[in-house]
Amino acid sequence: DSVTNCNFWDIQWAAIIARCIKNSRSIEWEKFLPLLFTRYLNMFEVPISSGNGSYPFPVEVPRNTRFLFSSKTRSPSKAIAKSVVYLLKPKSLALEQFEKLINFLEQFYHPSNGGRWTYSLERFLRYLVFYFERRLQHEQFDTMDEKNEQFCLGKEERAVFIKVVLKLLDRGQYSKDDSLAETVSIATSILSYVEPSLVLPFVATNFQLALETTTATHQLKNAVTSVAFSGRALLLSSLCSTQSGDSSMIDTLYDLIVTSLSNALLGMDANDPPKTVATMQLIGSIFSNLATVGVSDDVPAFLQTSSLSDWLDEFFCRLFSVLQNLESSSAIAEGYQTSIMPGTFLVEDSPHYFCMLEIALGKLSKTLFNQSLKKIAKFVNANILPGATSEVGLLCCACVHSYPEEASVYLVKPILMTIMSSFEGTPTTGYVGREVPNNMSTKATLSPALETALDYYLRVLAISISYAGPVLVSYREELKHVIMSAFQAPSWKVNGAGDHLLRSVLGSLVSFYPLDQYKPFSCQSIANIIEPWGCSKAHQDREVEMLNFPPKWHDPSQDELSFANELLEFHFQSAVEELLTICQTEVQSETGDEKEHLKITLLRIHSALQGVMSCLPELRPSYKDGRSKVVEPSFFIAGSSGSTVGSSEMREKAAELVHIACRYLLKERTDDSILLALVVRVIDALVNYGSLEYDEWSSHVQAWKLESAAIIEPQCNFIVPFHAQGKKRPRWALVDKAHLHNTWRCSQSSYHRYRTDANVSPSSLMVNLVKDLLDLSLHNYETVRSYAGRSLTKMLKRWPSLISDCVLTLTENLRDSKALEHVVLGSCSILASQTVLRHLTTVCLFHNHI
16 A cells, blocks of 8 residues: 555556455455455546546656566456455455445446546456356365355355446446447356346346337347347246246246347348347347257247247348348459458458358258248349348358258259359350460450349359358359359459359368258257257266267268369369460460460469368478378378368479469569469469468457357356356357367468478479569569568478578678669568568577577
């Protein structure tokens, strides 16, 4: 208490005291409680009367002193919350002091009293519930002696604590601050598993009030999110109330579920993204908890087939209305990123849209699915929605993933037929399968309407078949024709859509992925309604039952691999040979045909490599001891992205010819940034084996960082008779995490294979391509430098033996006073990369040690 008015030291001392309170049971804290809580209140710096809440004369801390402590902590909220939670014990004055503290702070959780203190108050609430949950876990699972048992929180203490925290939740739920609103929803979810009789009526009341409020629409979004996060607690509590005979509680909880599902549909509005996303999160939450949907009528009324049929009709009407009113956030510009589609808030801001569709359609009975499929097919085949291409594609993808055979008849086949009929009679460039462009060809174009329609349908088809697998074999000839027609079209937009389609077809044919992760499984459900969830720390027989039903994986058949090899031979092997022919032909076309031909050819090569990823064996290294160049294969599915197609020779031949093409482009077309960017991407896909899987993993893991509390059942669950060994999740989430981990293992298994073996070195083909990347990383176009630099640093990380030569070249550029600016910038960028700096530091330390 001797250091006053200093936020920095407040944080440090609060952290130390919190650790003492948690770990030192022998200290009697009761006599210090008034002083501690008064000090804690002052630390929040909330305003009193007309003051601004900050200290009038704060003590400054020397800059060097700050380096001694962590700079990540911005407020003492975490330490205060930890102290408060671990001060609580039966018959202690801490609960009384805690309630006084909350009575003063709760007014500042209201949106009308927001300010710079809102952040610290939000952190306080978050960590208050976090440490409360952690303490309950410790008390429920750890073995304690009689001395420590007297400190454990009983039902009475838990109830008092939650009643006090509900005051903060009641004020904070109205907040317009997204972080505080989300924290309130998460806290509500966690506490609903501890004292559902207190928390769930609170959720129900607030949801009803939000429905009746028309002036503050954000309240409905927050209320819907709270219901979504508490969905499992609602269903479990309703069943437990049924067993205990509490009819009033049953009616209240069932009414909340029915009301939320029906009224939430009104919140689906293209002009109100937050409310729409919250609604989809709610639907995904409810369906994730249901064992089956529409299979039996021996369930509550709202889950019976007739009720669900009506609800699905209304749901798809609202969804189709949203899709028709969506507008894409950006347009596609000409460049190498032809397969990246701009999306709307449904796909860019969160993963809830696609997740909801997968869960809802996967859980439906065959009858209800067929009803939904017909409505979806009618909508998709009757509308062209360029502003919602990704969203419509994901809708079709969810159908195909759930029931591939049925969905292919209603969706894949009609779209294919529409594309084929649209291509009939259109002009073609003849760039696919022709060695040299015709000098006398005229520049034909597609009408804007036809171009838009083809681009839309091709991309919808590409997204739809992401998990189609064996179904694609039935449409083998049609797909080959459509892909070739797309690359032959005199439109870069349509060419890019063809690239997307080829990549998707190859990936769907050769990759490993789960097929039934969203479907109901035969594990014993809870009261025939609720699907049991599981955790990776399953203990004994209680949670292991669910884990006895592993997912079914897509294991490519011979027909699928044959189809993939055929596409690979035509669009990769033949395209590479065609690329060499173009570069070696002396004829220069005045109409620009050579440039367009090069673009399409490079696009096809890049698309094929992106589609098969590491399923095409890697470039073989050189061995100093004269061993065989055969690369040892991976024998387990874990660490492999799919079945092997093609051969190492195919990749090596491509590397040899792409190197020749790169030298030609640097000499003859050094001012064409699009061609150079494309060739960089081709080289990157050729030499950085496993990096495509890493990119896929990293983008997927970003979605998991947004993991919703709606699909997490806490370890401590006082609703059911026993607790779990860890957080419980639905089966589909566990399967998705397993697939994600397999993708990561695949990216790593080959990436570090040769890094630590001194007997292995890159082949001459790799060295040539590294030299190409080095030259491109010094190019005068910043875009080309950037792409080449990123690719080169990945290559150097995998093969550290290449760093020395690159560093010598780059440092010579810096020593040259006549070096051009772009050369110096490119050199600095590579030398400043973490890969190079770490290697140089390690080498210097090693030599100094010697």
